[in-house]
Amino acid sequence: MIEVEYLSKHYGSIAALDGMNFTVRPGIVTGFLGPNGAGKSTSMRVILGLDKADSGRATVNGKDYRDLAAPLHEIGALLEAKSVEGSRTARNQLRGIAATHGIGDARVDEVLHMVGLTDVAHHRLRTFSLGMSQRLGIAIALLGDPAVVMLDEPANGLDPDGIKWIRELLRGLADEGRTVFVSSHLMSEMALTADHLIVVGAGRVLADVSMSEFVSGA
Numbered sequence: 001m002i003e004v005e006y007l008s009k010h011y012g013s014i015a016a017l018d019g020m021n022f023t024v025r026p027g028i029v030t031g032f033l034g035p036n037g038a039g040k041s042t043s044m045r046v047i048l049g050l051d052k053a054d055s056g057r058a059t060v061n062g063k064d065y066r067d068l069a070a071p072l073h074e075i076g077a078l079l080e081a082k083s084v085e086g087s088r089t090a091r092n093q094l095r096g097i098a099a100t101h102g103i104g105d106a107r108v109d110e111v112l113h114m115v116g117l118t119d120v121a122h123h124r125l126r127t128f129s130l131g132m133s134q135r136l137g138i139a140i141a142l143l144g145d146p147a148v149v150m151l152d153e154p155a156n157g158l159d160p161d162g163i164k165w166i167r168e169l170l171r172g173l174a175d176e177g178r179t180v181f182v183s184s185h186l187m188s189e190m191a192l193t194a195d196h197l198i199v200v201g202a203g204r205v206l207a208d209v210s211m212s213e214f215v216s217g218a
């Protein structure tokens with residue numbers, strides 16, 4: 001469960017978060033929908049403890065990560081899409097991250113399989129497309145087998161098959177009882193992915209409804 005209580009954060013005169021207030025429940029896929037600049041990434045960074053709010057509180061399963069980055073086994077996250085670089089192979093990159101978190105190599109191979117990168121695990125990161133980079137980012141998010149998974153615009157850079165694959169992955173994670181929180185600026189994407197929708201604009205929650213209520217206009 002993620003609980004966000006009246007988060008506010010300003011960048012100069014811009015309110016990135018203006019009393020953001022919502023709860024993300026386990027066992028379903030919750031979509032975080034809003035136009036660019038609505039405050040989705042900022043909310044996620046604050047939840048992860050990578051960014052500080054001016055006021056308010058965010059907790060993950062009751063814990064506040066304000067002063068320490070959330071550990072991989074509590075919450076796994078994919079933040080903004082960017083291409084990976086460097087001469088390390090995908091497998092070595094994951095093994096390095098896993099090792100610093102006390103996670104073994106067997107789990108690395110498991111997550112590589114989950115994200116469909118087994119066949120290219122020995123390729124160097126600089127050869128990876130944006131879509132492959134996104135899959136690697138999702139592999140990192142899943143490394144710690146976290147109860148809470150948070151993905152910021154995971155469909156970015158993926159082709160239609162990749163987007164369908166993400167949807168199925170999110171469904172599986174929710175069915176296992178995990179808390180799944182996923183952002184998008186596209187309603188068309190959310191309609192096919194989410195069970196519950198938190199709609200935001202200008203740093204505030206505009207609607208917090210089940211997908212069926214949203215679609216029927218209730």
Ligand code: ADP
Binds near residue numbers: 011014016034043
């Ligand atoms: P979203 O993820 O919904 O696109 P963001 O959380 O990235 O929205 O941004 C919310 C607002 O905060 C935007 O107006 C954005 O320009 C501003 N903002 C975000 N990060 C920074 C930053 N590091 N410095 C200045 N302004 C920022």
Ligand code: ADP
Binds near residue numbers: 070075
């Ligand atoms: P560092 O590289 O500073 O030693 P870590 O080993 O903790 O940090 O993290 C390695 C990589 O995993 C970094 O790219 C970091 O952004 C990412 N990371 C750290 N914590 C999380 C998390 N909870 N969810 C997803 N990625 C994370």
